[in-house]
Amino acid sequence: QVQLVESGGGSVQAGGSLRLSCAASGYTDSRTLVGWFRQVPGKEREGVAALATGSGSIYYADSVKGRFTIAQGNAENTVYLQMNSLKPEDTAAYYCARRSRVYYVPARALEEKTFDYWGQGTQVTVSS
Numbered sequence: 001q002v003q004l005v006e007s008g009g010g011s012v013q014a015g016g017s018l019r020l021s022c023a024a025s026g027y028t029d030s031r032t033l034v035g036w037f038r039q040v041p042g043k044e045r046e047g048v049a050a051l052a053t054g055s056g057s058i059y060y061a062d063s064v065k066g067r068f069t070i071a072q073g074n075a076e077n078t079v080y081l082q083m084n085s086l087k088p089e090d091t092a093a094y095y096c097a098r099r100s101r102v103y104y105v106p107a108r109a110l111e112e113k114t115f116d117y118w119g120q121g122t123q124v125t126v127s128s
Contacts, residue, residue, distance in 0.1 A: 001026050013126070013128075015086065033053075033114065035098075036079075046061065047112065048061050067083065067086075079096070092124060
């Protein structure tokens, strides 16, 4: 069973930075799509960034382009989300997600239904 564990959330002032980590275990193929999503109570989960660990293809939501960076760590099972120039509207619970298969549709890389496994989430709070 694939398990995902997020860490690195916290509280920061606007303009600050945080780095989220997602550590995976229990998978059989390292080549897949790993994504970061966020959710505010009462709203749908929003895809923020995704990384295809086999090809290196990267996808970002328009709202975070130029501020967030997704990258694979030195450890094969870890993916990071570096968040810079944080804004109050970035406040949300952030979730790591992983697809069970190598193949994916690039146009759907930031869609919730593309992913099969989810972490428990980590809270990010940005104050003004």
